[in-house]
Amino acid sequence: MSERFDALxxxxxxxxxxxxxxxxxxxxKVVVLERHLIPGGLNSYYQRGKRSFDVGLHxxxxxxxxxxxxxxxxxxxxxxxxxxxxxxxxxxxxxxxxPSQKLGFTxxxxxxxxxxxxxxxxxxENFDRLIEKIRSFNETALTNEYLSAxxxxxxxxxxxxxxxxxxxxxxxxxxxxxxxxxxxxxxxMFKALYFEGFSRPRGGVRTIIDLLxxxxxxxGVDLRFKTGVAAIITGxxxxxxxxxxxxxILECAKIYSSAGFGExxxxxxxxxxxxxxxxxxxxxxxLFCLDKKVRSTGFEDTIVFYNxxxxxxxxxxxxxxxxxxxxICVPNNYSQDDxxxxxxRVTYIANFAKWNELPRPxxxxxxxxxxxxxWNLVNQVVPNLNAxxxxxxxxxxxxxxxxxxxxxxxxxxxxxKTRSGQTGIEGLYIIGTDQGFxxxxxxxxxxxxxxxLYGLVGGDA
Amino acid sequence: xxxEQVRQVVLDIIADVSMEDDLSNIKDEVALRDQLxxxxxDFLDIVMELKKRHKVEVPQEDYPRLASLSSCVEYLTPKMxx
Numbered sequence: 001m002s003e004r005f006d007a008l009x010x011x012x013x014x015x016x017x018x019x020x021x022x023x024x025x026x027x028x029k030v031v032v033l034e035r036h037l038i039p040g041g042l043n044s045y046y047q048r049g050k051r052s053f054d055v056g057l058h059x060x061x062x063x064x065x066x067x068x069x070x071x072x073x074x075x076x077x078x079x080x081x082x083x084x085x086x087x088x089x090x091x092x093x094x095x096x097x098x099p100s101q102k103l104g105f106t107x108x109x110x111x112x113x114x115x116x117x118x119x120x121x122x123x124x125e126n127f128d129r130l131i132e133k134i135r136s137f138n139e140t141a142l143t144n145e146y147l148s149a150x151x152x153x154x155x156x157x158x159x160x161x162x163x164x165x166x167x168x169x170x171x172x173x174x175x176x177x178x179x180x181x182x183x184x185x186x187x188x189m190f191k192a193l194y195f196e197g198f199s200r201p202r203g204g205v206r207t208i209i210d211l212l213x214x215x216x217x218x219x220g221v222d223l224r225f226k227t228g229v230a231a232i233i234t235g236x237x238x239x240x241x242x243x244x245x246x247x248x249i250l251e252c253a254k255i256y257s258s259a260g261f262g263e264x265x266x267x268x269x270x271x272x273x274x275x276x277x278x279x280x281x282x283x284x285x286x287l288f289c290l291d292k293k294v295r296s297t298g299f300e301d302t303i304v305f306y307n308x309x310x311x312x313x314x315x316x317x318x319x320x321x322x323x324x325x326x327x328i329c330v331p332n333n334y335s336q337d338d339x340x341x342x343x344x345r346v347t348y349i350a351n352f353a354k355w356n357e358l359p360r361p362x363x364x365x366x367x368x369x370x371x372x373x374x375w376n377l378v379n380q381v382v383p384n385l386n387a388x389x390x391x392x393x394x395x396x397x398x399x400x401x402x403x404x405x406x407x408x409x410x411x412x413x414x415x416x417k418t419r420s421g422q423t424g425i426e427g428l429y430i431i432g433t434d435q436g437f438x439x440x441x442x443x444x445x446x447x448x449x450x451x452x453l454y455g456l457v458g459g460d461a
Numbered sequence: 462x463x464x465e466q467v468r469q470v471v472l473d474i475i476a477d478v479s480m481e482d483d484l485s486n487i488k489d490e491v492a493l494r495d496q497l498x499x500x501x502x503d504f505l506d507i508v509m510e511l512k513k514r515h516k517v518e519v520p521q522e523d524y525p526r527l528a529s530l531s532s533c534v535e536y537l538t539p540k541m542x543x
Binding site: 069078082083448456 | 477478479480481498500502503505506509512513521
């Protein structure tokens with residue numbers, strides 16, 4: 001006899017955990033299958049010696065104060081997790097760092113607006129009109145058409161440099177398209193970063209993961225680690241169940257997959273009707289633990305979006321990594337910092353295929369070289385740092401592939417999203433990155449929205 | 462269940478669903494949406510909680526009848542007497 005569930009969720013990342021809570025909360029029998037040993041997916045954590053590190057999370061977007069409306073408080077309500085439990089520390093400031101201009105932004109939108117007005121006096125009214133457009137746009141409607149955000153923004157903003165600077169953080173924090181993004185995603189990200197801003201749970205991403213895990217246990221979710229899905233069994237156009245990589249058959253009415261759009265379709269026993277493209281954007285990250293706080297040099301920024309020219313190249317890297325731009329994140333440089341050591345993380349856009357084909361010894365050498373370049377960049381952006389590296393860790397696109405299962409190590413998944421979550425197969429839905437809500441907050445809202453829509457409202461459980 | 466009890470049932474559910482809202486000054490005749498931070502996701506939860514706690518089914522076409530506290534009571538009281 002095989003086991004039978006109302007809902008089966010593939011992946012214990014942010015979206016899968018959130019979806020499982022919603023469904024189990026209302027009485028459904030829910031199982032979550034996770035290939036790895038720890039939850040979190042793209043946003044996870046690991047330990048090296050006595051140090052613990054976050055993966056993925058530079059900052060939590062969508063910061064609002066307790067009691068304010070926003071995507072963050074919406075998801076807390078939906079999951080019945082109180083605001084205080086996240087223990088959020090707001091950022092001080094972040095910086096878009098181009099050679100000819102710099103724009104700071106804080107968690108008060110007025111700060112960014114005045115930075116733009118000062119730096120681009122010819123575009124002040126245009127910028128304000130763009131803001132009106134963004135404010136009034138319903139970015140989370142699941143029926144929105146796909147639209148080039150660059151085309152829309154260029155109807156408002158005249159100075160190309162301002163366009164490039166506005167887009168740089170939004171692209172690198174979520175776009176699966178090269179040099180552009182879907183307008184709905186642009187609005188999600190614009191509001192998430194510039195209207196609302198950054199914060200960080202005191203305990204890092206682990207705080208969020210632990211809260212979700214505790215909630216899952218409370219509502220009776222059956223969570224199974226080290227269990228991958230070998231095949232999604234379909235028949236007559238609808239879902240029947242899955243076969244795990246251990247050979248067990250689990251029957252279910254509905255599957256919510258966070259494995260990626262193309263990755264999910266490939267698991268089906270039936271021939272899929274479409275084949276989403278593999279994403280071209282992957283990253284390397286260099287992580288440095290330091291014996292000195294960057295703040296001690298007067299450096300106040302939490303995240304720096306660095307670019308070496310007036311044109312921002314958000315596209316597949318031709319080389320192992322693209323040194324022309326980087327994100328430099330100081331994950332403890334928030335309004336409160338109780339960490340003993342300093343940490344700095346540097347993210348470059350990178351080429352999966354090139355890293356993947358390197359023979360092992362060469363791979364290590366190239367990784368070290370990339371780390372050296374990242375360290376030089378840190379010292380360029382934070383002058384007079386004079387810090388010693390206590391510990392360093394580096395990851396590449398092949399690491400991303402290993403832990404997320406995304407083809408091509410594509411951090412933000414396929415450029416082809418399925419906003420409605422539908423796959424052409426009845427009972428099979430996509431949640432997370434390839435549904436298209438971005439960031440950690442977006443991922444959780446994706447799981448919640450799709451679970452609500454197909455599991456609760458249209459629910460037949 | 463009497464009207465007054467039904468009113469309390471709905472208030473208890475709203476308190477759990479909205480989490481941060483203050484319900485002490487709620488006006489029965491005014492739309493809940495205009496007094497509290499409730500969106501369509503929260504209304505879904507009110508419906509789901511009614512089903513979970515009291516086995517009351519509210520079909521989608523009847524959602525507008527949950528607009529205010531008094532319309533909730535009017536609509537739900539006969540259902541909860543069954």
